[in-house]
Amino acid sequence: MASVQKFADYEVAAQLNHNERIIAVPSNEDIDHDRTRENYSLAPKRGISSFDYYKERKAQLHCYRRKDVKTMAGWIITAPKDLPLYEHRKFFETCYQFLSEKYGEKNVIQAIVHCDEGGQPHLHFCFIPTSTDNKHGGEKICANDVLTRRELRNFHPELNRFLSEHGIDANITSGITRRQGGNRTVKELKEGRTRDWTVNIRNEDISVGRWN
Helix, strand or coil: CEEEEEEEHHHHHHHHHHHCCCCCCCCCCCCCHHHHHHCEECCCCCCCCHHHHHHHHHHCCECCCCCCCEEEEEEEEECCCCCCHHHHHHHHHHHHHHHHHHHCHHHEEEEEEECCCCCCCEEEEEECCEEECCCCCCEEECHHHHCCHHHHHHHHHHHHHHHHHCCCCCCCCCCHHHHHCCCCCHHHHHHCCCCCCCCCCCCCCCCCCCCC
């Protein structure tokens, strides 16, 4: 019910705009534009656009000048189908708290809940993955240091425990990825293909959600 994706710098603006529903002709045909007003943001109000904040925060960090460097990552967490509708807001707010504490709120670029699609509501949590820069001092952008195999393996159990500690009874762990043969891109999920995507995790309980 949760999946992660990584983005290079040239991909960031389009993804943020898509999440905010400001793309003139979105590729996702499942969006019900009459319900877009039901979407909401959980990120801090900073007085600037999410992309401007991304550029501002990125400028504070060491980043290698390679086109393939993944400068932003994003978790998408989908509300369990058995979770009562009246608990959705608390569920997503608690997920946000878990994620912002894990990755640092100053690194949060966007946290938008989508309620305007045919499936379950889901949270897009986009952040800059940072780690200590032992070579240059300060912090650096490094998705590989942050989204390790251990991180991905432990993500669902840790989130499940955090939710339980905050009074939310929602089992977010499933074996769907194992049954599907590994993680896949959203496009591959829609097309029914099985090629591995952002992170190659096999035989682990890393669930896949929708990236819309």
